[in-house]
Amino acid sequence: MTSVNPATDLVLERVVDVPPELVWKAWTTPEHLMKWFTPAPWKTVGCEIDLKPGGKFHTVMESPEGGRFPNTGCYLEVVPNRKLVWTGALLPGYRPANLSADVPFVFTAIIEIEPDGAGTRYTATVLHSTEEGRSKHEAMGFHNGWGAALDQLVALAKSW
Template identity: 75%
Template sequence: MNPDLDLSFERVVDVPPELVWKAWTTPEYLKRWFTPAPWKTVHAEVDLRPGGKFHTVMESPEGQRMPPNTGCLLEVVPNRRLVWTGALLPDYRPADLGADVPFVFTAVIAMEPHGSGTRYTATVMHSNAGGKAKHEAMGFEHGWGKALDQLVALMKTV
């Protein structure tokens, strides 16, 4: 981790890695927890293979749909590690990000067994310090933490 470019948080949650994995890789579950409420994820696609698509569409509380977020899965280790980036499109095609993209990142989600739960680590690597600062100012830790709380609550019902 590069502290000048990366954001990360770690937490132990009381659901096993298999359920955390299922929440991240099953579109119907992903839509129910991925975006911190009151925002919503209204569409999700996951082509679970290196080079596969990781795609979400978010909606504001006022009903405004955000531009789709489409990225490429880089690493897929069932129940342990999921890595994707917005810098690439599926099948490792370079993304044309355009001027309206505030920052680009690669996300690493690590899941380690911890008792009957999971040690969950989310690391987001940015291409530059300005992107990291923008993401941090948007409330990275609070937002990703709230989404993780939603993931845990959902998966306890499965």
């Protein structure tokens, strides 16, 4: 577990009523991830996953107005059915990303998936490099957005 710095980090933790294996499947299968990853009315219209450290995690989000927002990152840690870590600061193969001025913040995400009875204790920790980045992410609706996406993940997993 990474220690959380409240000045730079955001955390969403909940217990959900689907097993860890289904949460993992939703996070690691592109066709499933595209159905839940972006809170409605936004959509995820593209996804590439190379599930290994140094592998590619790429999504394309689409706004209700049709604007497309590609995001490419690099997996840092992959522990099947338990943990995913990726960052937008690196491209696949651990290549440093060439971040432009229009990127509002860069983060590293840690998704922890732990058995909890018949369900899962789900913890998403998002590490930002600056307090400003954390504040921007929170103001964009981190808790509501990541929470809504988790609700969509759970609904999808229950349909399997």
